[in-house]
Amino acid sequence: MSQKVVTFGEVMMRLSTPAFARFTQSTSFNITYAGAEANVAVSVANFGIPSAHVTRFPDNDLGAAATQALRKYGVDTSFILYGDERMGVYFLENGSIHRASRIIYDRFDSAFAHIQKGSINWDEILKDAAWFHYTGITPAISQGAADVCLEGLQAARKRGVKISGDINYRRNLWQYGKSAKDIMPALIELTDVMIAGITDMENCMGISGNSFEEACRQTMKQYPAVKKIATTERDSVSSSHNRISAVLFDGKKILQSKSYDLTHIVDRVGSGDAFMAGLVYGMLSKKDDQQSLEFATAACAWKHTVEGDVNLASAAEIENLVKGENVGKLLR
16 A cells, blocks of 8 residues: 655755854855755655645756755656746744744745646546645645645545644745635645644634643544544743754544653754654554654654754654664664
């Protein structure tokens, strides 16, 4: 049986200041390409699961470079569309100790924002897929992106493909006349596994609760397709020192992962995507939800040691962290 994972969403050019320099200090930027869903595709490919990413790039050298960046890590790029518009960009200043990290977005009117309903052959893309992943970022970009995302979910549901959604609510992105509550419920109705905190559930579905479990129970009652909801829990001592753990509600009870003390963070951007990729991998290959949750949390923790948005780790490396083996050692 195929384990192929398909992801859909925008990929941006990331311009980050060297080391921990401030924007006002920098005379150059480090260039990488990343997007929440594409980060998941790269991670699961590194874990040994075939993946494909669907997006739209500008039809120029930047679009070609972004495509090559995905292909480099084994992601199938054969379904990417190209157009005449611009590449979305974001700028990152990594924080240190008590100085917080900062991000400035420049993604308005990107090639992806101009994607249109009917432009993607979802049946062809999903014919050998086991999993489809989206995030709440994508439908916030434009009406076209929301329409195409819904098309993808409907095609996946029709084929019996498992669907996951990271419902990360981004208030500043919803600028085309629709709110998250207008768009997200139709997507969540088709979602099997969800990543969401209490705030995400309130902003996207109008659901609130005194606890994560209470909000999850309300969500599953209103959206019966949703079978599992997970979220990470972060304690930020400083920009350089966080503690991370995660919880998962399986419809009956809360599962809790072990906690990781991250004392010298290299780059925390993309750690949520690393968690999502770990959860997808776990649910495709592990015996139970607790094992899946532990693998996902370890993947999230590992990401903090890697520069860039993408978690460049093998499944074996994450398994070693789960077991506490080869942690911090010199391997040769």
